[in-house]
Each structure stands twice: as C-alpha cells, then as structure tokens.
Amino acid sequence: NAGVTQTPKFRVLKTGQSMTLLCAQDMNHEYMYWYRQDPGMGLRLIHYSVGEGTTAKGEVPDGYNVSRLKKQNFLLGLESAAPSQTSVYFCASRIYYGYTFGSGTRLTVV
Amino acid sequence: KQEVTQIPAALSVPEGENLVLNCSFTDSAIYNLQWFRQDPGKGLTSLLLIQSSQREQTSGRLNASLDKSSGRSTLYIAASQPGDSATYLCAHDKAAGNKLTFGGGTRVLVKP
Numbered sequence: 427n428a429g430v431t432q433t434p435k436f437r438v439l440k441t442g443q444s445m446t447l448l449c450a451q452d453m454n455h456e457y458m459y460w461y462r463q464d465p466g467m468g469l470r471l472i473h474y475s476v477g478e479g480t481t482a483k484g485e486v487p488d489g490y491n492v493s494r495l496k497k498q499n500f501l502l503g504l505e506s507a508a509p510s511q512t513s514v515y516f517c518a519s520r521i522y523y524g525y526t527f528g529s530g531t532r533l534t535v536v
Numbered sequence: 537k538q539e540v541t542q543i544p545a546a547l548s549v550p551e552g553e554n555l556v557l558n559c560s561f562t563d564s565a566i567y568n569l570q571w572f573r574q575d576p577g578k579g580l581t582s583l584l585l586i587q588s589s590q591r592e593q594t595s596g597r598l599n600a601s602l603d604k605s606s607g608r609s610t611l612y613i614a615a616s617q618p619g620d621s622a623t624y625l626c627a628h629d630k631a632a633g634n635k636l637t638f639g640g641g642t643r644v645l646v647k648p
Contacts, residue, residue, distance in 0.1 A: 430579075457634065466545065468625060468638035469580075484635065516579060523568060523587075525636065527579035 428452050432517050432528035439507045439535045447502040447531050449517030457520040458500040459484075460492060462513040463530075469516060475500055507535045539563060542626060542639035550647050555613035557642050559626035564604045566628040571600050571611050574623045574641070583624075584611070616646045 430451045439445055456477045461469040471484030473492040481492045491503045512535045517528040540561045568587045572580040584593045586602040593600050597614040613620055623643045627636040
C-alpha cells in the first residue's frame with residue numbers, strides 16, 4: 427500500500443517555465459489537497475478536491491491550476507513559474523478525519 | 537492575524553524532560569484539532585486528533601488537550617527521547633469544507 431505518492435521529488439525551473447506536479451493515492455479517498463510549505467509559515471492550502479471532477483480554491487490559489495480527472499490523481503500546474511513559487515509542495519488525501527500526506531516536492535524557481 | 541499560532545517556534549530540551557507544545561487559534565468554532573509530526577525532508581504524520589466535543593486525547597507518551605473557549609491546545613510529550621526531535625504542527629478544520637488550517641510549527645530538539 428503506497429499511500430500518497432508525489433512526483434517529482436525535486437525540480438528546478440526557470441522563471442516563466444511551466445510544469446505539472448502529480449499526486450497519486452491508492453486508498454480510494456474522496457478528498458485530496460495541495461499545500462505549500464514555506465519556512466516558519468506552516469502549510470497553506472492552494473487548491474483542493476472533494477471528489478473526481480471537482481476542484482476548489484484554497485487560501486493561496488493564484489498562479490496555480492489543478493485537475494482531478496481520475497479519483498486517484500490530483501494534478502497541480504504552474505503555467506508560468508515565478509520565484510515566489512519556490513516552496514515545498516505537499517499533497518494529501520483524506521477519509522473521515524484521517525489525512526495521509528505525501529513526502530513532498532521541493533521546487534526551486536530561478 | 538494568523539488563525540493558528542504556535543509558540544515557541546523552536547525548543548531544545550535535554551533527554552528525559554517533559555515537552556509542552558502550545559497551539560492557539562482565533563476561531564473557537566472549530567470542528568476538530570489535530571497534531572502532526574514532520575521529520576526533515578518528509579511529509580506529515582498524524583499524531584492525535586481531538587474532536588470538538590472532546591477535551592483531550594492520549595497515545596502512549598503523548599497527550600493533547602483542547603480548550604475551545606480559550607482557543608488553545610497543548611501537546612504534552614512525557615519523558616522526551618532524541619527520537620522525538622522533529623517539527624510538530626497543529627491544525628484545525630471547521631465544519632464547512634473540512635480544510636485544515638495549520639500553525640507555523642514548533643521545531644523540537646531533544647539532546648542526548
């Protein structure tokens with residue numbers, strides 16, 4: 427049982443480039459989330475999904491887009507990366523009150 | 537003002553000492569509160585969940601209390617060990633949306 431898998435684990439982008447972060451879960455969870463973590467600021471919610479085909483904005487959605495075409499996958503896209511998007515990105519899935527987090531993607535935008 | 541605040545940001549204690557980690561939140565209308573542990577370069581692991589109708593939860597050496605009226609939760613770790621060194625984050629969610637709101641975390645170092 428792999429839980430929540432994030433790919434890639436590390437990435438360096440140039441300003442203006444685009445990329446997609448993939449989150450996959452094998453637990454049949456309905457709810458999935460994308461957070462970013464910056465030093466001293468805890469985790470902030472970017473976007474989330476309450477089921478296949480649904481997405482909603484979180485606390486810091488600007489500059490990001492998401493898609494949930496399949497229940498097990500939640501994609502986070504950066505259309506035009508900016509240095510302010512340098513962060514560690516975490517995906518999570520949830521059933522009832524139990525959250526399972528991925529190990530994170532460390533993204534640097536230069 | 538941040539919704540969830542954790543003070544101090546960092547804490548260093550000798551092995552065997554009890555740890556007391558504080559979490560305060562501005563909105564008393566929370567659904568539940570959770571404590572997570574994060575090891576360097578890793579994701580978050582859930583430690584304890586306190587539902588809004590509960591006052592505390594215990595698991596082994598860990599005990600977490602919740603006082604909604606004062607907007608506070610405290611995580612106690614008894615007889616700390618070097619393996620307890622990590623960052624501890626508290627988070628709450630509200631009935632609507634079930635989205636976790638996190639504090640900034642407390643980085644703990646337990647010295648042998």
